[in-house]
Amino acid sequence: MHIGKVVGTVVATRKDENLTGCKLMITQPLDSFKKPIGDTIIAVDTVGAGIGEIVVYTKGTAARIGANRLDAPIDASIVAIVDNVDVYNDLLE
Amino acid sequence: MHIGKVVGTVVATRKDENLTGCKLMITQPLDSFKKPIGDTIIAVDTVGAGIGEIVVYTKGTAARIGANRLDAPIDASIVAIVDNVDVYNDLLE
Amino acid sequence: MHIGKVVGTVVATRKDENLTGCKLMITQPLDSFKKPIGDTIIAVDTVGAGIGEIVVYTKGTAARIGANRLDAPIDASIVAIVDNVDVYNDLLE
Amino acid sequence: MHIGKVVGTVVATRKDENLTGCKLMITQPLDSFKKPIGDTIIAVDTVGAGIGEIVVYTKGTAARIGANRLDAPIDASIVAIVDNVDVYNDLLE
Amino acid sequence: MHIGKVVGTVVATRKDENLTGCKLMITQPLDSFKKPIGDTIIAVDTVGAGIGEIVVYTKGTAARIGANRLDAPIDASIVAIVDNVDVYNDLLE
Numbered sequence: 209m210h211i212g213k214v215v216g217t218v219v220a221t222r223k224d225e226n227l228t229g230c231k232l233m234i235t236q237p238l239d240s241f242k243k244p245i246g247d248t249i250i251a252v253d254t255v256g257a258g259i260g261e262i263v264v265y266t267k268g269t270a271a272r273i274g275a276n277r278l279d280a281p282i283d284a285s286i287v288a289i290v291d292n293v294d295v296y297n298d299l300l301e
Numbered sequence: 302m303h304i305g306k307v308v309g310t311v312v313a314t315r316k317d318e319n320l321t322g323c324k325l326m327i328t329q330p331l332d333s334f335k336k337p338i339g340d341t342i343i344a345v346d347t348v349g350a351g352i353g354e355i356v357v358y359t360k361g362t363a364a365r366i367g368a369n370r371l372d373a374p375i376d377a378s379i380v381a382i383v384d385n386v387d388v389y390n391d392l393l394e
Numbered sequence: 395m396h397i398g399k400v401v402g403t404v405v406a407t408r409k410d411e412n413l414t415g416c417k418l419m420i421t422q423p424l425d426s427f428k429k430p431i432g433d434t435i436i437a438v439d440t441v442g443a444g445i446g447e448i449v450v451y452t453k454g455t456a457a458r459i460g461a462n463r464l465d466a467p468i469d470a471s472i473v474a475i476v477d478n479v480d481v482y483n484d485l486l487e
Numbered sequence: 488m489h490i491g492k493v494v495g496t497v498v499a500t501r502k503d504e505n506l507t508g509c510k511l512m513i514t515q516p517l518d519s520f521k522k523p524i525g526d527t528i529i530a531v532d533t534v535g536a537g538i539g540e541i542v543v544y545t546k547g548t549a550a551r552i553g554a555n556r557l558d559a560p561i562d563a564s565i566v567a568i569v570d571n572v573d574v575y576n577d578l579l580e
Numbered sequence: 581m582h583i584g585k586v587v588g589t590v591v592a593t594r595k596d597e598n599l600t601g602c603k604l605m606i607t608q609p610l611d612s613f614k615k616p617i618g619d620t621i622i623a624v625d626t627v628g629a630g631i632g633e634i635v636v637y638t639k640g641t642a643a644r645i646g647a648n649r650l651d652a653p654i655d656a657s658i659v660a661i662v663d664n665v666d667v668y669n670d671l672l673e
Contacts, residue, residue, distance in 0.1 A: 209529040209562055216388035222348055223381035224367050234333050234388055240513050240527045248333045250302040255501055260392055266560045268361055268547055274503050274560030281359045281367030281380045283302055287560045288502030295495035295513055299539055309481035315441055316474030317460050327426050327481055341426045343395040353485055361454055374452045374460030374473045376395055402667035408627055409660030410646050420612050420667055434612045436581040446671055454640055467638045467646030467659040469581055488622040488655055519606050519620045534594055545653045547640055553596050553653030566653045567595035574588035574606055578632055
């Protein structure tokens, strides 16, 4: 899984019927210091994440498991809202 | 999932029989500001996407689910047409 | 899926028994203008692709589906031979 | 699989119920000389790994197998604690 | 699949019980000219590959199929030993 920040939403009227009701959140991957890394992805919210929140997202089949929608074309979903990230900086060197 | 733009098509007569009838769309990945990022991929259209449209595509097993063709060798498919992308720019910093 | 060009073959006598009879093609990923991008991969041919041909390859479980060998350790396969790639250049800007 | 070092933890109260009890470890990928490469990921501990330990982690469906939680939205898990890495340097040239 | 060279081993006493007996080989990805590309990975040997040998490795579910251990947390395995790589250099330009 990865840490990310919810930075926006995608609105799509014409879509796969199994995505109906899914909130498509634009999610910015973050490093362990909460700095942006790489490009945003679209993840389906499964835990009530709001704009600006730091979250954990998962990819692949795990994303459909998290969304409890095994028959939906989902490859990324938000599965936790982060309270705290504890990193031991000296271990990163 | 990712945001992309349909920029072309691939024509292939000799192909896996389970790809018959699939529209192979050349899709350019976009960032949340709709700027191109990285190289194009080929995604199967499942929602009637046309050339130039901004779409959401999905990868892996999710792509076969979206195409409703679990027995086809598909690893990317277009599953939504984007009406709007709402990004909170200040959150990206 | 991605566009690629078959640029060689791998010969391997000692291998997984479920790869017996599989043609292991060295495949160079291409962008939509047929220029090489990134490093070559090994994909199993499933459509009679020859050296120098432009093809579509797929990855992951889709590759085993394309090869019709769900019990083989295949993670990439060639599933179509490209007749034509139509790209609208102005859409890429 | 990849070699990594456990450098921290993520605390998340609101999360997928199938993540309850999972320890979310911030894991720094390492090269074979134990130097950091790329960005940290979040992997679920399955072998009692502690902060600072060198581990082997796995991704995708393998991660859920390692965690023995096929119904949890896990896409990375720690499956071994490294005693030793033996690399033949001259082979890397 | 990809071409790689076995450059070392990982020793791990504390590990997932389904990894017992698996040889964890440090494998350096190679391009089609057998030059190193990118960082090493850990792949489970399934064909008796030795240190220094050029191999084909596979990733994801294919790796568990190759290892014949669908219940092990394996995401990469060595499935062939390379006798020869035939590349048509002029096709790479």
